[in-house]
Amino acid sequence: MYIIITPSPLPSPTRGEGYTFPAHIAENPHFGYDRVMRKLFIVIFFVASCMSVHSSETDGKSLLKRGKHELDKKQFQSAIGHLSAAEREFPLLGDYALLWLSDAYHETNNHGESLKTVRALLKKYPDKFTKESLQNHIDDLLSRFQNRLLGDTLFRVGCDLQRKLGPDDRIVGAIKLAIEMNLPYQKILKVLVYGCHFRATGEDGKMLPSDIEFTRIYQTGIRKVLTQICGFDKSINRVVKREAQKMDQEIKVFWE
Numbered sequence: 001m002y003i004i005i006t007p008s009p010l011p012s013p014t015r016g017e018g019y020t021f022p023a024h025i026a027e028n029p030h031f032g033y034d035r036v037m038r039k040l041f042i043v044i045f046f047v048a049s050c051m052s053v054h055s056s057e058t059d060g061k062s063l064l065k066r067g068k069h070e071l072d073k074k075q076f077q078s079a080i081g082h083l084s085a086a087e088r089e090f091p092l093l094g095d096y097a098l099l100w101l102s103d104a105y106h107e108t109n110n111h112g113e114s115l116k117t118v119r120a121l122l123k124k125y126p127d128k129f130t131k132e133s134l135q136n137h138i139d140d141l142l143s144r145f146q147n148r149l150l151g152d153t154l155f156r157v158g159c160d161l162q163r164k165l166g167p168d169d170r171i172v173g174a175i176k177l178a179i180e181m182n183l184p185y186q187k188i189l190k191v192l193v194y195g196c197h198f199r200a201t202g203e204d205g206k207m208l209p210s211d212i213e214f215t216r217i218y219q220t221g222i223r224k225v226l227t228q229i230c231g232f233d234k235s236i237n238r239v240v241k242r243e244a245q246k247m248d249q250e251i252k253v254f255w256e
Contacts, residue, residue, distance in 0.1 A: 059089060059090075060085075060086050060088075060089035060090020060092075060093075061086075061090055061093070063082045063083070063085045063086035063089065063090065064082075064083070064086035064090055064093055064096065064097055066082045067079045067080075067081075067082035067083035067086055067097070067100060067101075067104075068083075068096075068100055070082065071083070071100050071103060071104050074107070076104045076107045076108045077108065079100070079101075079104040080101065080104045080105065080108070083097045083100050083101040083104060084097075084101060087101065095121065095124070098117045098120055098121050099117075099121065101117050102114045102117040102118050102121075105117065106176070106177075106180075111180050114180065115180060115181065118177075118181075154200050155200045155201065155202050155203075158195070158198045158200055159198075159200065159202075159207070159208050159211055160208060160210060160211065161195060161196075161198060161210070161211050161214040161229075162210050162211075162213070162214050162229055163210075164195065165192060165195055165196075165214075165225070165229055165230055166229060166230070166231070167230055167231030171188060171191055171192050171195070172192065172230045172231065172232075174188050175188050175189055175192070175240070179237075179240070185240075186243065189240065189243060189244055189247065190247055192230070192244070193222065193244055193247040193248050193251060194251065196218050196222060196225055196248065197251060197255070198211075199215070214229065217229065222244055222245055222248045223241055223244075223245065226240070226241050226244060
């Protein structure tokens with residue numbers, strides 16, 4: 001936006017009988033106008049700068065929201081474009097952009113870029129993800145589990161298996177990330193396999209309908225769970241499936 005101001009004709013340098021403007025004004029009839037224009041220019045520049053910063057933040061926020069929406073709708077390529085732009089233009093929430101960007105890259109099998117964004121977060125917060133901080137977090141969770149006053153039942157914690165063992169949830173997601181980063185994942189995989197044996201019921205003595213369906217799928221073999229529920233690729237994750245199958249047999253022997 002441009003503002004054009006045309007000066008009005010200034011009065012004559014003399015005003016009335018016997019009055020004469022000072023010499024520096026009389027010699028420059030635009031003296032007062034120049035001073036006003038300089039001040040006005042400073043004000044306009046300041047306002048325009050503020051509007052530019054606000055506009056940039058607003059655009060970045062809309063890009064972030066749009067990218068997250070596309071990620072949820074599984075429109076991964078579009079999500080990558082908008083989240084990348086949001087991370088550049090809206091640094092205030094750049095951490096969220098990086099986190100969701102990593103998910104989007106992961107879903108397109110671009111594991112190299114996915115790992116790059118994860119490393120960017122780790123580099124940005126070197127003191128947040130230490131072994132000590134993770135151990136403190138684990139201890140805090142264990143103390144909460146032991147608190148009877150919370151009234152948190154085993155049924156509530158373990159039910160809804162199709163969602164909790166789904167490809168986008170924390171157990172399978174952690175296993176996939178560990179595989180990409182060449183980290184051990186066997187203990188997390190064991191949690192997944194134990195989850196397949198969860199049969200608790202609610203206060204009404206019934207399992208969730210979705211868990212009954214999950215049990216039917218599991219009874220055809222744990223490999224079916226890994227591909228149909230967990231979303232593991234049939235060819236890429238052969239080692240994971242063999243390990244899960246072995247763990248499943250060991251658990252069955254223990255319960256029998």
